[in-house]
Amino acid sequence: MKPRNIIRAIENGRHELRKSERKVADFVLAKAEDVIHMRIVDLAQESQVSEPTVVRFCRAIGCDGFQAFKLALAQHVAHSPRYQQYRFTEQDSAHEYTFKVFDATMETLKRVRDNIDVGAIEKAVEALRSANRVEFYGFGASGAVASDAQHKFFRLQISSSAYSDPHIQAMSAMSLRRGDVVVAISQS
Template identity: 50%
Template sequence: MDDLPINTPPEHGSGDADLRQTSALLGRIEASIGDLRKSERAVAEFVLGRPNEVLNISIAELAYRVGVSQPTVARFVNALGFTGFKDFKLRLAQSLASGVPYVHRDVGPDDTLDEVAPKVFNRTIGALISVRNQLDAVRLERAVELITRAGRMEFYGVGNSGIVATDAQHKFFRFGIPSVAYADPHTQGMAATLLEEGDVVVAISASGRTPELIRACELARDAGAGVIAITASGSPLSRVANVVLAADVPEDPDVYAPMTSRIAHLAIIDVLSVSVALASGPELIKRLERTKQTLRDKRIRGFEN
């Protein structure tokens, strides 16, 4: 297999790809809060609450306002992958200038039903726009190449991500690629060992920290298969994948079921399937038309729109 991992962030100054990365910066900060130390988390919360103020103060002033040391601020920016505070402020400025709506209003226990719907929709819309701008065209092209050459596709996800994996398999089997979705970790591990060179695994995980899923992807790569991960950038899962389609989507802490991450993952699957269809040419279009005709034949007559 042509082993070409491209799961590293774009280099500084890489134009559109660089802007796509920075436009999701506030979302990345919020998504990383759970992995930070308590003092670093305080810095993150200050940045999230007052991003414009941060642009106009020094590292010493930020440390003073948060009540932490300057090395703590330095560790915070390093944890996000930046070389220093100046680099971080530059990216933050680009993020705020990109026009991506950032919704930091979660659903609370005192919200009325009139307030719930707008908040849920606004957070989802903001997350989708952020992921759209973050999606890297080079990585997407590489993922499409792996899929169009695949002899077999397997979709892995655990829990809520298992439902997304099933949806993905429902799309891709129509392309004539033998495909299956597994949501059970034990089955994923066994199936991964049976893959061959040229096969492809698409692993889906909001956190990218499920040990069994990561192990299954390692086994798939050992067998010669390519691994495409739809997950958080910088996560353990992203580090074992050949290609990462990043989705840095923070969830509302007061809602106890994943929502925005699931919708973002489904959207990435849609982008991937449409891209594969376009890359596969007219023959695939004819095959898809035949499957569509089969569905038409199963519908009640007289109600077509």
């Protein structure tokens, strides 16, 4: 079975790979665009492992073999350009730093999209949809996010509150009943 996002599968499963398979993983993560043009013998040589190790690596990350791995990698590279981390310099124009900020934001959003647990989202939506009362808890900078969420729910005419003080949050939590929902927000 081919993973949905091959790079994410490699990153997430890297710690479970054998030492020799990690060499292949590290090379692929560093040079994904080069790997799609390589033969198995080339990847083995560049990773300093044997060809059977490359095949074991492919199977360990959920691909049926080397060709299936290359296909998944090529699809990823074609549809998911990797944006560079941005650094501002004094020489940057407004045009350059605008693109740097947008590229970094798009990469972050893409990473979240690729890693999101849709089943958990569906459960959360159902809990919120059927809630008697929704309370948002956030502390520090997360308090502003909790207030914003409460404002959005209020506009949808859903009974909601937001608390940023931990003592008030504790008192509020003691008054919750069956069917009430707490959304705890932490940006850190």
